[in-house]
Amino acid sequence: VNKKYLITGHSGFVGRYLxxxxxxxxxxxxxxxxxxHDSGIPRxxxxxxxxxxxxxxxxxxxxxxPDFLIHLASFSSVAFSWSNPIDSFANNTNIFLTLLxxxxxxxxECRILSIxxxxxxxxxxxxxxxxxxxxxxxxxxxxxxxxxxxxHLSSVYTRGYGLHIVCTRSFNHIGPGQTDQFFxxxxxxxxxxxxxGIIPELTVxxxxxxxxxxDVRDVVVAYYDLLQRGAKGEVYNICSGEGIxxxxxxxxxxxVTGVSPPIVGDNSLKRPVENRIVVGSNxxxxxxxxxxxxxxxxxxxxxxxxxxxxxxx
Amino acid sequence: VNKKYLITGHSGFVGRYLxxxxxxxxxxxxxxxxxxHDSGIPRxxxxxxxxxxxxxxxxxxxxxxPDFLIHLASFSSVAFSWSNPIDSFANNTNIFLTLLxxxxxxxxECRILSIxxxxxxxxxxxxxxxxxxxxxxxxxxxxxxxxxxxxHLSSVYTRGYGLHIVCTRSFNHIGPGQTDQFFxxxxxxxxxxxxxGIIPELTVxxxxxxxxxxDVRDVVVAYYDLLQRGAKGEVYNICSGEGIxxxxxxxxxxxVTGVSPPIVGDNSLKRPVENRIVVGSNxxxxxxxxxxxxxxxxxxxxxxxxxxxxxxx
Numbered sequence: 001v002n003k004k005y006l007i008t009g010h011s012g013f014v015g016r017y018l019x020x021x022x023x024x025x026x027x028x029x030x031x032x033x034x035x036x037h038d039s040g041i042p043r044x045x046x047x048x049x050x051x052x053x054x055x056x057x058x059x060x061x062x063x064x065x066p067d068f069l070i071h072l073a074s075f076s077s078v079a080f081s082w083s084n085p086i087d088s089f090a091n092n093t094n095i096f097l098t099l100l101x102x103x104x105x106x107x108x109e110c111r112i113l114s115i116x117x118x119x120x121x122x123x124x125x126x127x128x129x130x131x132x133x134x135x136x137x138x139x140x141x142x143x144x145x146x147x148x149x150x151x152h153l154s155s156v157y158t159r160g161y162g163l164h165i166v167c168t169r170s171f172n173h174i175g176p177g178q179t180d181q182f183f184x185x186x187x188x189x190x191x192x193x194x195x196x197g198i199i200p201e202l203t204v205x206x207x208x209x210x211x212x213x214x215d216v217r218d219v220v221v222a223y224y225d226l227l228q229r230g231a232k233g234e235v236y237n238i239c240s241g242e243g244i245x246x247x248x249x250x251x252x253x254x255x256v257t258g259v260s261p262p263i264v265g266d267n268s269l270k271r272p273v274e275n276r277i278v279v280g281s282n283x284x285x286x287x288x289x290x291x292x293x294x295x296x297x298x299x300x301x302x303x304x305x306x307x308x309x310x311x312x313x
Numbered sequence: 314v315n316k317k318y319l320i321t322g323h324s325g326f327v328g329r330y331l332x333x334x335x336x337x338x339x340x341x342x343x344x345x346x347x348x349x350h351d352s353g354i355p356r357x358x359x360x361x362x363x364x365x366x367x368x369x370x371x372x373x374x375x376x377x378x379p380d381f382l383i384h385l386a387s388f389s390s391v392a393f394s395w396s397n398p399i400d401s402f403a404n405n406t407n408i409f410l411t412l413l414x415x416x417x418x419x420x421x422e423c424r425i426l427s428i429x430x431x432x433x434x435x436x437x438x439x440x441x442x443x444x445x446x447x448x449x450x451x452x453x454x455x456x457x458x459x460x461x462x463x464x465h466l467s468s469v470y471t472r473g474y475g476l477h478i479v480c481t482r483s484f485n486h487i488g489p490g491q492t493d494q495f496f497x498x499x500x501x502x503x504x505x506x507x508x509x510g511i512i513p514e515l516t517v518x519x520x521x522x523x524x525x526x527x528d529v530r531d532v533v534v535a536y537y538d539l540l541q542r543g544a545k546g547e548v549y550n551i552c553s554g555e556g557i558x559x560x561x562x563x564x565x566x567x568x569v570t571g572v573s574p575p576i577v578g579d580n581s582l583k584r585p586v587e588n589r590i591v592v593g594s595n596x597x598x599x600x601x602x603x604x605x606x607x608x609x610x611x612x613x614x615x616x617x618x619x620x621x622x623x624x625x626x
Contacts, residue, residue, distance in 0.1 A: 054399070082473065085466075086367070086410055093462070094407070097399055139465050141473065149406070149462040152452050153398075160395065160454065 005031045006066035008051060008099070009073030011039035013178050018070065018220040019044055025224065032064050035073070051095040061102035068227050069112045071099055077181075078119060081143035092146035093153070100157050100165075111164045113227050114154045118171040118212075118239070118278055119144040129243070130281040133169070133235050151235060158233035166230035168223070171239035171280050174300050175216035176307035183246065184213060188301060191253055192308040194261035201262040207247035210277040214240040215295035225289040239280035240293055249297070256301040315341045319379035321364060321412065322386030324352035326491050331383065331533040332357060338537065345377050348386070364408040374415035381540050382425045384412060390494075391432060394456035405459035406466070413470050413478075424477045426540050427467045431484040431525075431552070431591055432457040442556070443594040446482070446548050464548060471546035479543035481536070484552035484593050487613050488529035489620035496559065497526060501614060504566055505621040507574035516579040520560035523590040527553040528608035538602040552593035553606050562610070569614040 005022055009015055010033030022029050023043055031044040038046045049056050051073055074092050075081070081088035096114065103110045121131050122138035139145045154165040178185040193199045222238050230236060244252075254260050285291050318335055322328055323346030335342050336356055344357040351359045362369050364386055387405050388394070394401035409427065416423045434444050435451035452458045467478040491498040506512045535551050543549060557565075567573050598604050 086407075086414055089407070089410055094399075094402070097402055101399055140469065142466070142469055145462060145465040145469055148465060149458060152458040152461060153455070156453065156455055156458055 002026070002028045002030045003067045004065060005029055006034070006061065006064055006069045007031060008034045008069075008071045008095075010044070010046070011035045011037075011041060012072060013175070014173065014216060014219060014223075015072050016041065016177065017175070017216050018072070018223060021217075021220045021224055032060075032066070034060065051098065052090060054098050057095075057098050058102045058105070061099070062106055065107060066103070066110050069099065069103060069110055070115075070223060070227065071096060071113065072115055074115070076117070076143070078141045078143045081141055081146070085142040088142050089146045092143070093149045096150045097153055100153065100163065104157065104161055104163060108161070108163060111227055112154075112166070113223055113230075114150055114165055114167040115223075116151050116167055116169045116235070117144070117147045118169055118237075118280060120147050120151065120169055121278075124275055124278065126277055129277050130241065130279045131237065132281045133237055133284055155233060164232045166226045166232065167235040168226065168238045169235060169280070170219065171212045171214060171237065171278065173216045173219050174213045174304065176303045178216070178304075183211075184249070184300075185304060187250060188253055188257075188304045189308050189312070191257050191259045191261060192305065192312050195257075195259050196312060198312070201264055203264050203266040204250070205266060206274075207245070207250060208276070209246050209274065210243040210279060211246065212239045212241070212243055212279045213249075213297065213300070214238065214293065215300045218293050218295050221294075222285060222289075222291050225291045226285065229289045230285075231288060234284075234288075236285040236288070237280040237282055238285065239282050241280065241282040243277060243279035244297065252297060253301055253305075256298050257305050315339070315343045316380045317378060318342055318344045318381045318383065319347070319374065319377055320344060320383045320385060321347045321408075322384075323357070323359070324348045324350075324354060325385060326488070327486065327529055327532060327536075328385050329354065329490070330488070330529050331385070331536060334530075334533045334537055345373075345379070347373065364411065365403060367411050367414075370408075370411050371415045371418070374412070375419055378420060379416070379423050382412065382416060382423055383536060383540065384409060384425070384427055387428070389430070389456070391454045391456045394454055394459070398455040401455050402459045405456070406462045409463045410466055413466065413476065417470065417474050417476060421474070421476060424540055425467075425479070426536055426543075427463055427478055427480045428536075429460045429464050429480055429482045429548070430457070431482055431550075431593060433460050433464065433482055434591075437588055437591065439590055442590050443554065443592045444550065445594045446550055446597055468546060477545045479539045479545065480548040481539065481551045482548060482593070483532065484525045484527060484550065484591065486529045486532050487526045487617065489616045491529070491617075496524075497562070497613075498617060500563060501566055501570075501617045502621050502625070504570050504572045504574060505618065505625050508570075508572050509625060511625070514575040514577055516577055517563065518579060519587075520558070520563060521589070522559050522587065523556040523592060524559065525552045525554070525556055525592045526562075526610065526613070527551065527606065528613045531606050531608050534607075535598060535602075535604050538604045539598065542602045543598075544601060547597075547601075549598040549601070550593040550595055551598065552595050554593065554595045556590060556592035557610065565610060566614055566618075569611050570618050
């Protein structure tokens with residue numbers, strides 16, 4: 001029997017890779033993607049919908065009858081949440097609640113993956129690294145509050161209504177195709193731009209920061225594994241488990257690409273408040289599902305580099 | 314100068330007592346009450362508004378220019394939140410966020426009191442009693458999730474935008490005028506009904522439960538004190554600090570009223586999952602403001618009894 005996968009925000013960076021992975025594992029899977037606009041991704045069905053429209057969501061879920069729901073749609077920018085807290089909250093917590101209600105009404109057996117964020121941990125001390133799922137949540141932005149509320153709702157729906165929900169706290173993703181609003185994508189793009197003579201030098205913000213990066217292709221395997229085998233009501237960090245100083249990351253890009261541009265600091269790129277170190281532990285998902293990271297940072301950088309070599313002229 | 318108090322849900326049980334206390338302390342206070350309907354409470358201004366209507370809220374706040382905002386309006390029924398999670402969440406968290414945005418836009422000096430609930434603590438162990446503000450939050454109902462999100466938003470708005478918000482976690486209230494959906498009010502009402510020959514006996518649910526009851530007249534003094542002197546960004550339990558077994562409470566009603574009705578158990582009145590013991594510590598508010606409980610349970614019972622004697626025929 002072909003399983004039915006409902007994926008919100010399917011046409012985004014993670015969604016496209018996830019669809020590819022599901023179809024690799026289950027070539028006959030019936031996938032319905034929901035996004036604001038159709039994207040033309042092959043081998044799936046799509047529906048354009050605004051998830052704030054409760055009745056539309058209810059009807060779509062009822063007509064499709066999902067076995068699995070992966071909720072990738074979100075307003076995931078912390079900066080946007082500070083400038084537009086109401087819209088950020090509605091498009092995170094409220095749309096998730098709408099989806100839960102739609103599933104609860106007719107498909108209580110549906111397995112749901114709730115995507116959360118390392119932002120839920122908030123400001124963390126150096127002695128709390130690596131962050132485990134037991135670390136306290138101290139959400140420090142409107143976005144983070146919305147994510148914690150989503151996780152709490154998942155817990156309540158699991159225990160109170162018996163739904164099968166598994167939650168993630170996802171750390172930084174990288175990989176070919178990510179927009180250049182993110183550090184690694186932006187940095188590798190600049191290396192290619194320098195190599196092609198488009199820019200004379202690289203400007204960088206604060207590089208004295210440690211982050212945990214995981215390739216999107218490992219992320220989607222983790223999501224798939226959690227959907228199939230994650231424990232109901234549990235939360236799992238999705239991360240590499242290793243921290244890297246951003247200045248070391250830049251050196252690694254030099255090594256992998258063989259390009260050595262001049263680098264200049266730009267204080268305007270620094271954010272006012274941020275954690276110096278964010279590194280997670282991935283022991284819990286590994287213990288539960290056997291999932292392991294397979295992409296090295298070098299491999300990710302190389303693939304992102306080749307991606308930009310192909311599209312920048 | 315007359316201070317301006319904006320009170321949402323002002324015509325409810327707590328609101329009416331709060332208005333009385335503010336006017337006792339500041340006879341010239343300028344109070345604007347917001348509720349779905351006008352209530353005719355004297356000496357204040359009222360405006361009928363649905364707090365879900367963001368533009369209306371924005372306009373009202375801008376026109377009034379509050380020095381203080383006390384947000385009492387809520388869908389505070391846990392049972393309702395289980396049957397209507399979307400409406401419960403919207404009418405708790407989202408309306409609070411709308412108010413915060415309205416204040417942030419024009420009145421960053423406004424002092425805000427965010428009313429939370431002991432429900433935020435969720436299922437608690439006996440060894441965690443009394444609950445302090447440091448006790449972990451494990452929200453176990455949609456209502457509780459909404460209250461925790463409200464508290465997290467308060468923290469973010471205090472630290473991120475510099476607003477002056479003080480939060481409460483309020484335990485059980487009692488007092489004359491409370492609806493009989495609540496244990497104490499319902500029980501005393503039944504005593505009066507028995508006394509007047511309206512009912513032949515009392516039916517009761519599970520009385521093997523310990524709760525912390527505080528008279529509403531002490532509650533509103535605590536709220537007023539926190540508005541004036543609560544620490545920005547902090548959370549305070551509002552409770553008596555003393556637990557009482559519900560069966561002992563029934564004995565106390567007998568003693569105070571001199572009425573001894575036959576009492577029969579009714580299992581249908583028992584709720585499936587509930588904490589056996591919920592008792593809070595009020596040390597933090599006392600240390601900060603000097604607030605102390607002044608109404609004994611006997612006094613509360615006597616006043617509720619006389620209230621029902623006056624209105625039941």
